[in-house]
Amino acid sequence: MQHSYTLLAPAKINLYLEIIGDRPDGFHELVMILQSISLCDRLTINPNGLEQFRVFCQHEQVPSDQTNLAYKAAKLMQLSFPQHFANYGGVDITIEKNIPVAAGLAGGSANAAAVLVGIDLIWKLGLTIPELQTLAAQLGSDVPFCLAGGTAIATGRGEKLGKIKGVDHLWLVLAKYNNLEVSTAWAYQTYRLSFHDTYLSDRQGIEQRTKQIHSGPLVSAIIHKESAKIGELLHNDLEKVVLREYPNVAQLREIMQRSGGLGTMMSGSGPSVFTLCESAEQAKQIQKTVFQSINDPNLGIWIAQFINTGISIST
Numbered sequence: 001m002q003h004s005y006t007l008l009a010p011a012k013i014n015l016y017l018e019i020i021g022d023r024p025d026g027f028h029e030l031v032m033i034l035q036s037i038s039l040c041d042r043l044t045i046n047p048n049g050l051e052q053f054r055v056f057c058q059h060e061q062v063p064s065d066q067t068n069l070a071y072k073a074a075k076l077m078q079l080s081f082p083q084h085f086a087n088y089g090g091v092d093i094t095i096e097k098n099i100p101v102a103a104g105l106a107g108g109s110a111n112a113a114a115v116l117v118g119i120d121l122i123w124k125l126g127l128t129i130p131e132l133q134t135l136a137a138q139l140g141s142d143v144p145f146c147l148a149g150g151t152a153i154a155t156g157r158g159e160k161l162g163k164i165k166g167v168d169h170l171w172l173v174l175a176k177y178n179n180l181e182v183s184t185a186w187a188y189q190t191y192r193l194s195f196h197d198t199y200l201s202d203r204q205g206i207e208q209r210t211k212q213i214h215s216g217p218l219v220s221a222i223i224h225k226e227s228a229k230i231g232e233l234l235h236n237d238l239e240k241v242v243l244r245e246y247p248n249v250a251q252l253r254e255i256m257q258r259s260g261g262l263g264t265m266m267s268g269s270g271p272s273v274f275t276l277c278e279s280a281e282q283a284k285q286i287q288k289t290v291f292q293s294i295n296d297p298n299l300g301i302w303i304a305q306f307i308n309t310g311i312s313i314s315t
């Protein structure tokens with residue numbers, strides 16, 4: 001009898017996102033600081049005794065077919081370990097979706113990372129973290145971080161990770177219009193068209209370029225647990241294109257910023273916006289203020305906490 005596993009897959013926020021330049025592969029060279037938060041999807045992975053993978057998800061914005069990132073992760077495992085697929089068979093993947101979809105919170109990437117971990121366990125592969133990370137990077141730029149979690153500096157296209165000792169005392173209020181999605185590819189392409197002249201030139205050499213990257217003070221604030229500074233130093237280049245295109249997201253950001261907290265920023269390619277808070281009480285107060293200021297049934301608001309884990313097995 002083969003085991004089934006239930007895994008928790010946390011969302012991430014971007015505390016920092018700087019676009020350094022474009023890359024020959026069409027992606028963008030980044031410096032990011034990524035943070036896992038307590039808002040999690042729950043995935044159950046069940047051996048199904050079939051020669052196929054199946055995805056079950058009730059959320060109307062999430063496909064259950066071969067385009068689901070969780071399905072793609074399972075397919076990658078089949079291609080990478082055909083003998084294990086032949087021996088153990090496929091799995092059913094049931095996704096309980098709690099992370100808002102297409103929100104800049106890496107929900108799909110987190111699901112893909114969870115499937116890699118689940119199949120590794122079910123097929124008794126015993127993969128090392130670097131082996132899992134190599135597979136993760138083939139599925140998407142954010143998938144390696146989702147696997148590892150915690151707090152990390154991410155470079156390259158987002159897949160090269162340097163873990164840092166993060167803070168675990170911060171809370172956040174997270175808000176998103178449920179009727180609004182932003183395509184990540186659109187956000188990067190639009191940024192490239194609008195701000196190409198601000199990219200650091202490759203000709204300057206890596207040393208010169210590194211001096212011009214501005215994430216240092218925020219990394220230092222995180223390491224020294226300076227909450228107020230962390231709030232002040234939040235940064236996201238993609239705000240320049242997303243807030244311009246979506247005035248209601250810009251307005252939401254403004255209202256959240258005025259409601260108190262340590263600092264407010266859009267996460268990733270948006271459109272979710274978060275405000276960092278010192279405590280759960282402060283987060284609840286800000287949540288109430290934002291609800292009262294924006295009377296829109298499409299606005300979702302969540303409270304979450306910084307966490308120090310990536311994919312974990314639910315007990």
Ligand SMILES: C[C@@](CO)(OP(=O)(O)O)[C@H](O)COP(=O)(O)OP(=O)(O)OC[C@H]1O[C@@H](n2ccc(N)nc2=O)[C@H](O)[C@@H]1O
Nearest residue numbers: 027028104105106140141142157158184185188268269270
């Ligand atoms: C913006 C960020 C910030 O953390 O997250 P989200 O807002 O999507 O959560 C990431 O960079 C998104 O990561 P992820 O969603 O895994 O992206 P991928 O699937 O690899 O790529 C989606 C598309 O984004 C663009 N892309 C992505 C990463 C990168 N460094 N440069 C890019 O130009 C490419 O056009 C690509 O086709």
Ligand SMILES: Nc1ncnc2c1ncn2[C@@H]1O[C@H](COP(=O)(O)OP(=O)(O)O)[C@@H](O)[C@H]1O
Nearest residue numbers: 061068069101102103104105106107108109111
């Ligand atoms: N398992 C999944 N969870 C969420 N979205 C998924 C999943 N698989 C595919 N998608 C599709 O991927 C797109 C991006 O979703 P998501 O990963 O939540 O956002 P983001 O890239 O902004 O972090 C959505 O349009 C959604 O339909």
